[in-house]
Each structure stands twice: as structure tokens, then as C-alpha cells.
Amino acid sequence: MLNKLKFLGNIYTYKLRSMLGLKRPNIMATINDYYRDDFQKLRKEDIAVILPHCLIDDKCPAKFSKSDGVLCSKCKLCGCGKVFESAEKKGYQFYITPSVGFTKRLVQRKNIKGVIGIACDYEIEKGIHSEKITDLGVRINGTRVKTQGIRLHVYDCIKNSVDWDKIEEIMRLSTGH
Numbered sequence: 580m581l582n583k584l585k586f587l588g589n590i591y592t593y594k595l596r597s598m599l600g601l602k603r604p605n606i607m608a609t610i611n612d613y614y615r616d617d618f619q620k621l622r623k624e625d626i627a628v629i630l631p632h633c634l635i636d637d638k639c640p641a642k643f644s645k646s647d648g649v650l651c652s653k654c655k656l657c658g659c660g661k662v663f664e665s666a667e668k669k670g671y672q673f674y675i676t677p678s679v680g681f682t683k684r685l686v687q688r689k690n691i692k693g694v695i696g697i698a699c700d701y702e703i704e705k706g707i708h709s710e711k712i713t714d715l716g717v718r719i720n721g722t723r724v725k726t727q728g729i730r731l732h733v734y735d736c737i738k739n740s741v742d743w744d745k746i747e748e749i750m751r752l753s754t755g756h
């Protein structure tokens with residue numbers, strides 16, 4: 580109970596500090612820490628690794644599906660293919676999404692309960708303010724999703740990059756079947 584109140588208090592304080600233009604803590608770490616235990620117990624088939632399309636190579640040969648997003652063919656031009664291979668082997672769902680709106684519909688359509696998600700600071704900040712972050716998960720289109728987020732460490736919308744090993748680490752630490 581105390582943890583829950585502390586968590587919700589941290590989210591509220593973060594939003595308030597944002598509005599007032601004050602220095603803020605690393606809220607993604609707070610959210611990851613709070614959801615981690617429950618996230619790790621989810622069944623792997625209920626968890627999706629969702630990468631933003633800005634990570635794909637300029638010459639990406641993948642086709643696009645209206646229901647599943649970018650259909651990576653694991654061509655090795657970018658790091659997405661390797662993560663796809665690994666996610667598939669371990670039993671996770673895997674998607675490359677063109678937009679936040681698409682991601683939300685995907686979560687609902689595929690009955691996803693946990694997300695390993697990658698985003699830039701701008702999208703994270705937008706999400707913190709627009710989504711309802713509850714103690715049971717982030718509320719997305721009527722479902723509650725436990726998230727484990729990773730920040731893009733380089734991004735200018737053209738040459739973006741993420742800590743690929745961190746995605747592997749989160750996948751590895753999940754204990755659900």
C-alpha cells in the first residue's frame with residue numbers, strides 16, 4: 580500500500596514539476612522499477628517487444644502490414660532483425676510500429692499485457708502526460724499494460740540508436756512461461 584501511494588505520488592509530482600518547469604527525476608526508471616516484478620511474471624506470449632520505426636535502416640526492405648506494422652525480414656541492415664530473432668526464439672511477440680496511435684491499437688488487438696518499449700525523450704514526456712499511469716499498469720484503450728521502457732540514446736529522427744543489449748537483458752530476466 581505504501582509503495583503504491585509512493586509510486587502514484589511520484590507520478591503526480593513529476594507532472595506538477597513539469598508544468599512548473601522544475602527539474603524532474605528519471606520517471607522512466609521509477610515506472611520500470613514499480614512494474615518490474617509483475618512484468619517479469621507475465622507469460623512471454625503476452626509480452627511484446629515494440630520498436631519504433633525510426634530505428635530501421637534507410638534501405639529497409641521490409642513490407643508494411645496495416646495490422647502488424649513493419650514486417651522485418653531480418654536482413655541485418657539494422658539491429659531490429661537481431662532483436663526480432665531473439666524475441667521470437669524466446670516466445671515474445673515482436674513489432675515495429677509506425678506511430679504511438681498504431682501501438683495503442685496493437686496493444687488492444689493483440690491482447691498485450693506487457694510491453695518492452697523504446698521511445699525518445701519527446702515521446703516519453705508526451706506519454707507521461709497523456710496516458711493514465713496506474714498502479715496496475717498504463718491504461719491503454721481499456722487495458723492495463725505493464726511497461727519496461729528504454730530511452731533511445733541517440734535520436735534526431737534520422738539516425739537513431741538504442742542500447743540493444745538492454746532489450747536483451749529485459750527479455751532474459753523475465754521468468755514467465
Ligand code: SF4
Nearest residue numbers: 639651652654657660
Ligand atoms: S533488419 Fe528488419 S527492420 Fe532492419 S532494415 Fe532489415 S528488414 Fe528492416
